[in-house]
Amino acid sequence: NAGVMQNPRHLVRRRGQEARLRCSPMKGHSHVYWYRQLPEEGLKFMVYLQKENIIDESGMPKERFSAEFPKEGPSILRIQQVVRGDSAAYFCASSPPGTGSLYEQYFGPGTRLTVT
Amino acid sequence: AQSVAQPEDQVNVAEGNPLTVKCTYSVSGNPYLFWYVQYPNRGLQFLLKYITGDNLVKGSYGFEAEFNKSQTSFHLKKPSALVSDSALYFCAVRDASGGYQKVTFGTGTKLQVIP
Numbered sequence: 001n002a003g004v005m006q007n008p009r010h011l012v013r014r015r016g017q018e019a020r021l022r023c024s025p026m027k028g029h030s031h032v033y034w035y036r037q038l039p040e041e042g043l044k045f046m047v048y049l050q051k052e053n054i055i056d057e058s059g060m061p062k063e064r065f066s067a068e069f070p071k072e073g074p075s076i077l078r079i080q081q082v083v084r085g086d087s088a089a090y091f092c093a094s095s096p097p098g099t100g101s102l103y104e105q106y107f108g109p110g111t112r113l114t115v116t
Numbered sequence: 117a118q119s120v121a122q123p124e125d126q127v128n129v130a131e132g133n134p135l136t137v138k139c140t141y142s143v144s145g146n147p148y149l150f151w152y153v154q155y156p157n158r159g160l161q162f163l164l165k166y167i168t169g170d171n172l173v174k175g176s177y178g179f180e181a182e183f184n185k186s187q188t189s190f191h192l193k194k195p196s197a198l199v200s201d202s203a204l205y206f207c208a209v210r211d212a213s214g215g216y217q218k219v220t221f222g223t224g225t226k227l228q229v230i231p
Contacts, residue, residue: 004159035221042223043160043206048216055216091159104150105219107159 002027004094004108005074012114013082021077021111025094032075033105034067037089049075082115089113118143120209120222128228129197137192137225139207146212149190150219151181154204163205166190167212177201197229 005024013019025032034046045059049069060067064082069075079086089112093105119142129135141147148167152160164175171183181192192205207222 006159033219043221045218045220048218056218058218093160104162104165105160106162107152109159110157 004092004106006092006108006111008111009109010112010114012116014116015083016081019079019082019086019113019115021079021090021092021113023075023077023092023094023108025075025092026106028096029094029106030097031095032069033093033095034075034077035091035093037091037110043091046077079113082113084115087113087115118209118211118218118220120207120220122205122207122222122225124225125223126226126228128230130230131199132196135194135197135201135227135229137205137207137227139190139192139222140188141190141207141209142188143209143211144213147190148210148212149181149183150208151175151179151190151192152206152208152221154206154224156203160206163192197227199229199231202227202229 004026007022030051032049035043037043047060047067048056052071064080066078089110091110092108095103095105121140123138150165151163153163154160163179164173166173166183174180179194181190183190204224204226206224208219210217210219
């Protein structure tokens, strides 16, 4: 049973470019969460999605960041016009359907974004 | 608003000695509590959780944690540390109220087990 998949594992973008981060949840999981981890900082919640629905985006910056989880295909975290401050590790996690965050979350290996 | 505090940025312990990684929490209702471990350049891995029932929870790799409601704590423990336990440990909490409740993670504690 494959775990949570994220790609790419490493992404380098120049300032002003767009970054697209992909996450495929574990089989049978319908809840997806995105987190950002900065060096020496903890894990910061960004957004929680179910298929075709954004449930909680309270951790998303108001501009340049968006997320989706379509009916088919992976969840996408999109960062437009990247700036150096966006450099971080971005983690995706998934959990089973039902009482979403009652369950533990299963994390992917992360995408390390570097903005030059 | 709920919160988690991990008061120690780093914990050093000698191999074979018992280890404790501290966590305190704040929620408006009852808590669900989790511990995760992160190895370098990897995602977080689930260790154990407290939902209800016995206050002492046993998890993966010989780890356990004790829920203490009066002290609002959920410290992670292991009787005998291994060098391979060296990693970053995160405590997390969510309110047990019904419906969607966000999970809040602590800032992490780096555990260094010295051979």
